[in-house]
Amino acid sequence: MSSHANAASSQADGVSSHANAASSQADGASSQADGASSQADGASSQADGASSQADGVSSHANAASSQADGASSQADGASSQADGASPQADGASSQANGVSSRQRRIISADGASSQADGASPQADAASSQADGASSQADGASSQANGASALLKVSHTWRAGLMALWNSGITWTSGALWGPAAPPSGPTPANTKPKRNTMPRDKFYPALLAEQPEWHNNLAAKFPLYGPALGFTPAQINNAVADNLYLAYALGDWITRVREFGPAATAALKDLRTGTGNDPFTFTAFTPPTLPTLPAGVTDVLPGALDRTFGLVQGIKGAPGYNEGMGLDMGIVGSEITPPPPGDVPPPQLTAVLLPGDDNQYVRLKFIKRGHEYVVIESRRAGGAWEQLVQSNKSPYIDERALLVPGQAEVREYRARFWDDGKPSSDWCGVLIVTVGP
Template structure:
């Protein structure tokens, strides 16, 4: 049975994932085995990630309206009392393990690399992985067609569209595109995401609308249902 990605797609769910991983790693780490230094460093990374994605960013977002109101008051307010900028109170930082005094950039990348290491260690079990949150849920949905998103990118002589897709266990997807008065044409077979449509503009310097649709591709043959058509404007 195919499984979904273990890392939450929804941003509000990520602080809990990091909190759980940090807590459970202290339990399972020695049996894997991981060194105390590896465990402490990972716990620090994930406590900081949980803090940043949870309390800190929520506090920043809640503070923004107060800043806007303060600036409006500064610009056009009335009254005889001295203006004071709204103070920002940072949430208390999480406690780091003994011997750890700082967390360097790249904490999420380090966590993903550690997960790969953990899954190859002799003490690792699937039950442990489920408790750590590093095994995705079983994907029981029937997928009859791919899913995809589009992003336009310009620069360095490229008027490109990145087509990020999910192929749900199939070998690849067939990517079709249409623009101007033309018909849909096969742009390529994409095994890895994203697929890049790097065709030059039909008319240099003039924006154009590009349309896309995808199907699964296995053993040299297209299969499954077509996706809905999605479009995006590509500018010079």
């Protein structure tokens, strides 16, 4: 009997060892499950943070947050199951250690071993559930990160901006690389209002008799404005010399030459067919005295008039130049006063019928001939004249509808020039056009 008891005790000790091993395995499974739960909780926190960033952006971020919350719940449940498995394994070990030499204790030890064996699969299942929860949390975090990227794209798109190369937006995000700030808006090509000015004559006199005075005036006035316009003393002196010589040549010199012409012709006639005993002598030409050139200038080269015209362009393009200076120096022509009505021919007006939407249109063509505007009036059905347009661009198209839809009508047109806010010619002859539907 003692031998059976000893054998039973040995078996119980072996069962206890197996139970202890099972308990250790269950404890290890519980630790792994706890670690998996911690990782899942961390993943859930990251997913929750990503979800907060992406919250309100799109349904993707909301779905990611829901999956992450579900994954956290599954991980917490897995941790609870693993924690529950550990006390069962510990209880199994205690039962196995308390087995005595009696057969009844052997049976108890066998039951404890069975309980420990049952606890180990539960711990394994808990660990598997925790691993699955961690994987789901990782997937939720990835979806939340994607939602955060969508949030960046959405903010970028709503702000009207394009993504920069360093903004974290990838080529697959749908955003375009570009400037960080929107353009300030279209800039008008020219916002300066066009000034209505009277037409002017050419600044250089056409009559030879007026040209010397023009050159003398420029030679006297240019030194007054030249320094302020950025011209050097040498440039000013050379320009003065050019104009003094031009005034001399076009004035006194050419006058003296022309006066000498008849005397030279008479001398030549006397030489050829003259009579008398006195020796023949050529008539001497005495030119007028040359003008005094500015200091430092000893002579003038050919091309003085071309240089003067180039100087005028340079003066008008210089910073600080104004029209008052130009008028004083004579490099701006005088205004042309438009003639009173009746003194100039009226404009010529022609009409061509065009197909329209509901009825025919009338294209009226004119030529301004240097005037500011052309005023066109029309009347129909014996009514009063009414102004259609004051235009500076030809043609004008009359797109008016018929007085009676579907019924042809006769229209009369007339035009005249308009300058400086008032008429500058008489009306042209009345142009009669029949406009059909």
